[in-house]
Amino acid sequence: MSARVVILGASGFIGRAIMRALSTDGSLEIISHSSRTLDLTRPESVDALDAVAGPDTSLVFASALTPDRGQNLDTLGANLAMATNVARALERRPFGHVAYVGSDAVYGFDVNPVTETTPVAPSGAYGFAKYAGEKIVEIATGPKDIPLLILRVAGVYGPGDPHGSYGPNSFARSIAKDRTLRMFGDGEEERDHIFVDDVAGLAGALILARATGVFNVATGEARSFATVARAMRDLVPYDVTVNSVPRKGAITHRRYDTGRLQQAVPGFRFTPFNDGLRATLQAFGAL
Numbered sequence: 001m002s003a004r005v006v007i008l009g010a011s012g013f014i015g016r017a018i019m020r021a022l023s024t025d026g027s028l029e030i031i032s033h034s035s036r037t038l039d040l041t042r043p044e045s046v047d048a049l050d051a052v053a054g055p056d057t058s059l060v061f062a063s064a065l066t067p068d069r070g071q072n073l074d075t076l077g078a079n080l081a082m083a084t085n086v087a088r089a090l091e092r093r094p095f096g097h098v099a100y101v102g103s104d105a106v107y108g109f110d111v112n113p114v115t116e117t118t119p120v121a122p123s124g125a126y127g128f129a130k131y132a133g134e135k136i137v138e139i140a141t142g143p144k145d146i147p148l149l150i151l152r153v154a155g156v157y158g159p160g161d162p163h164g165s166y167g168p169n170s171f172a173r174s175i176a177k178d179r180t181l182r183m184f185g186d187g188e189e190e191r192d193h194i195f196v197d198d199v200a201g202l203a204g205a206l207i208l209a210r211a212t213g214v215f216n217v218a219t220g221e222a223r224s225f226a227t228v229a230r231a232m233r234d235l236v237p238y239d240v241t242v243n244s245v246p247r248k249g250a251i252t253h254r255r256y257d258t259g260r261l262q263q264a265v266p267g268f269r270f271t272p273f274n275d276g277l278r279a280t281l282q283a284f285g286a287l
Helices: 013-023 043-052 073-092 125-144 168-178 196-208 225-235 259-264 273-283
Strands: 004-008 029-033 054-061 095-103 148-153 155-157 180-184 193-195 213-217 241-245
Touching: 004 013, 004 043, 013 029, 013 095, 013 196, 043 054, 043 073, 054 073, 054 196, 073 125, 095 125, 095 196, 125 148, 148 196, 155 196, 155 273, 168 180, 168 225, 168 273, 180 225, 193 196, 193 273, 196 213, 196 259, 213 259, 225 273
Parallel strands: 004 029, 004 054, 054 095, 095 148, 148 213, 155 193, 180 241
Antiparallel strands: none
16 A cells, blocks of 8 residues: 555546545545646646655546547647656656556447457547557556556546536536536437546545556446436426437447456445436535
8 A cells, every 4th residue: 555645636526536535544645736736738847746756655647638628639739748747757756656547538439348458449639648648658657667557437427527528417517507408319328427436436446456457447337318317307306308409420339347347346336326416416506
């Protein structure tokens, strides 16, 4: 177990949740950084990591510009710059363990169920940047024999999400605003929706165990957006109007085989789906 954990991106949706989860272990010293304290796009900013590097310290790299900031060359460049600068710091002063918080956006939609051995096929700037980030960090950690954990996180929902990504988060925000929600087509697409505290709990367990390799962080249960919308409508004490809008692309599904994750964190209990939805609705002011 690490005596110290340094979290980059600690003010983000997932980074903040991981920090909360790790804070329950009173034996850990936790050092957190956000873009305000450490601008990772600037090469000189990572000099601050030199003082805290060492064999007893784990580094959690959760910083990224998310898709809501734009799927363009500017955000791609910024994400690649952050990964490159962190990698340079690792080459200079190794850590005892590194955890890279990635995304399931590295996968395409042509294979189901997805496993850790499913070929990557990122289709957008964000997915490409997250996969490139994995490889950049791997280039730095490999020659130094630094244990590397890569977390490919599925669609996350829950309190504290500033992005309002399509699904439970955007539905809750819209319900709170005007008691409506927008759904593409009839909401047939199936996705694995994982509660943010469960992401943090799984990540925390793997980080403390100094696990290595790739893990898909998902529940293993896929639900359609229509099912999610229906569950949320049932949880609020008023009528909600569902507005169907034209679909932007073909109907796609994403289902996971979570066998590797289950072996690494046996007995982990996921938040019941309705409990997670209820907490999300409350956080957005819909309940």
